[in-house]
Amino acid sequence: MSPFRGTNGIAFGPDGRLHVAEYLSGRISALDLTTGEIEVIVPVGSVVQSPDDLAFGADGSMYIADLAPGRVWRRDPLGELTLVSDEVKAPNGITCVGNRLFVNEMRPGGRLLELFPDGGEPVVLTDGLPLGNAMQLGPDGLLYYPHMLTGEVHRISPDGGTPELVAEVRSPVAVRFDREGALLILTTGADGEITRISPTGQRQLLTTGVFGLDNAAVDDDNRVYVSSFASGGIAELFPDGRIRQIVPQGLVGPYGVTGVHVADxxxxxxxxxxxxxxxxxxxxxxxxxxxxxxEVRTDGKVRAKGLSCPLGIAVRDDGVLVVAETGAGRVIAIDADDTITVLAEGLHEPVDVAFDGQRCYVSDEHGVHRIDDGRPVPIAEGLAAPQGLAVRDGELFVVEVGRRRVLAVDLTTGEIRTEAEDLALSPLETVPRALHVHGMPGCPRGFAGLAVAPDGALLVSGDGEVVRLRPRT
Structure with missing residues (x-):
């Protein structure tokens, strides 16, 4: 298990520690690479919701790109957070040139802007970026930044002008310079490839094996460290592409779970x-x-699209897919011809679905319901954030996240008992967080999943791990 649920922007602070942003959990920590000690400096639940990148100014202030709500924050050396701007759409790549602050937008048609923490209107250096991301000032005094959609890296003067194409690579996510002046271009692919371009233009392809590379930071001794949005952890990168894992990788959710698969x-x-x-x-x-x-997919094939935040999914005995469509407050069925039928509506943010034969059960913020002739009939009320559902031996199990426990509902008598308690579950996962990124619709919302393993054990997902609960004897 990793202490980080995905690692995004990383940067060395004035104290020499590596600062790590976690987009999914809304947290920023400082990592001492010598001792391994981790200190949370921007906790979950602060005004910062989804930090994706960060940078330090010459005065020691940390600047944070808060992607989903579209805000940029300043954390001063004393730890006080103040809003720099809420006028940037999907801010992601962020860097400082002395005390000058630059940020770009991760959206089609994005902009690269200079912001002024002490006041003043943002200045647009250039626009039309097809998904900007992590950027840095180069040794030549120009800002380098990737175009994720087109596979290009460009550069531009901090004072504006015409951007210049520097390199073309597949799926660039970040650009960094090492202490020798070499340009490092990180990519998001499965092999974790990094293109290194020396000051003389010589190219070297490094294959790290880190899935979902996100960002990199270089220390004063020219040691390079990389992060991963998809698998978390922090690794040191060696010149030949080998890595040394410093902080272990792990799950970034997880959310839905089956007996053998985990949605992460x-x-x-x-x-x-x-x-x-x-x-x-x-x-x-x-x-x-x-x-x-x-979307709903089967083996990668799209079965439905345009749904409003679909979460839990189950397969009925006749092969029909049943989905909790959280944003629409309904439960839908998708048949073999991909025809969508509404099974129930008027629910309050349904999260998960489960079956006992042909009987369908659904959890929402008000409790757990059985669907009878299109109507949700309560079978367990007054619960605190019920989420994952599973059926075993005539009982319906539900993850009650707000009280960090799993309950069992007898489907014959309606009696409710506690199956397990004091689980590592975060109530914050109950809050949906819409991704208001222009041109990139989405609704990243975590939930604690539940499933029955082949041997009858219950599997509970959440907070970076899957917990196995042995059947009672």
């Missing part, structure tokens, strides 16, 4: 392909998933 936000755990997976269900050899982008 950016992928199904173990799969080296970014798929933004939230809910997951297995049916013989087929795998069904939901995603933050409103």
């Amino acid at each position: 936000h950016y992928r199904v755990a173990g799969d080296r392909k970014v798929s933004f997976t939230h809910g997951v269900a297995a049916d013989q050899e087929r795998l069904h998933t939901t995603s933050q982008y409103g």
Whole structure:
């Protein structure tokens, strides 16, 4: 298990520690690379919601790109947070040139801007960026930044002008310079490739094996460290591409779970392909998933799209897929012809679904319901954030995140008992966080999943791990 649920922007602070932003958990920590000690300096629940990149100014202030709400923050050396701007759409790449602050937008048609922490209107250096991301000032005094969609790296003067194409690589996510002046271009692919371009223009391709590279930082001794949005951890990069894992990788969710599969936000755990997976269900050899982008897929094939934050998914006995469409407050069915039918509506943010034969159960913020003839009938009320559901031996199990426990509901008598308690579950996961990125719709919302393993054990997902609960004897 990793202490980080995905690692995004990283940068060395004035104290020599490596500062790490976690987009999914909304937290920033400082890592002492010598001792391994980690201190949370911007905790979950602060005004910063989804930090994706960070940089330090000459005065020691930290600047934070808060992607989803579209804000840029300043954390002064005393730890006080103040808003720099809420006029940047999907801010991501951020860097400082002395005390000058620059940020770009991770969206189609994005901009690269200079912001003024002490007041003043933002200045647009250039626009039309097809997904900007992590950037840095080069030895030549120009700002270097990637175009993620087109596979290009450009540079521009901090005072504006015409951008110049520098390099073309596949899926660039970040650009950094080492102490020798070499340009490092990180890519998001499964092999964790980094293109190194020396000051003389010589190219070297480094294959790290780190899935989902996100960012890099270079210390005073020219040691390079990399982060991963998809698998977390912090690794040191050697000149030949080998890595030394300093902070272990781990799950960044996880959310939906089956007996053998785990939906880990950016992928199904173990799969080296970014798929933004939230809910997951297995049916013989087929795998069904939901995603933050409103899709339902079977083995990668789109079965439905344009849904409003679909989360939990289950397979009915007749092979029909049933999905909790959280944003629409309903439960839908998708048949073999991909026809969508509404099974129930008027729910309050339904999260998960489960079946006992043909009987369907759904959890929402008000409790757990059985769907009878299109109507949700309460079977357990007064629960604190009920989420994942699973059926075993005539009982319906539910993860009650708000009280960090798993309950069992007898489907014959209605009696409720506690199956397990004091679980590592975060109530903050109950809050949906819409991704208001122009041109990039989505609804990243975590939830604690629940499944029955082949041997009858319950599997509970959440807070970076999957917990196995042995059946009671």
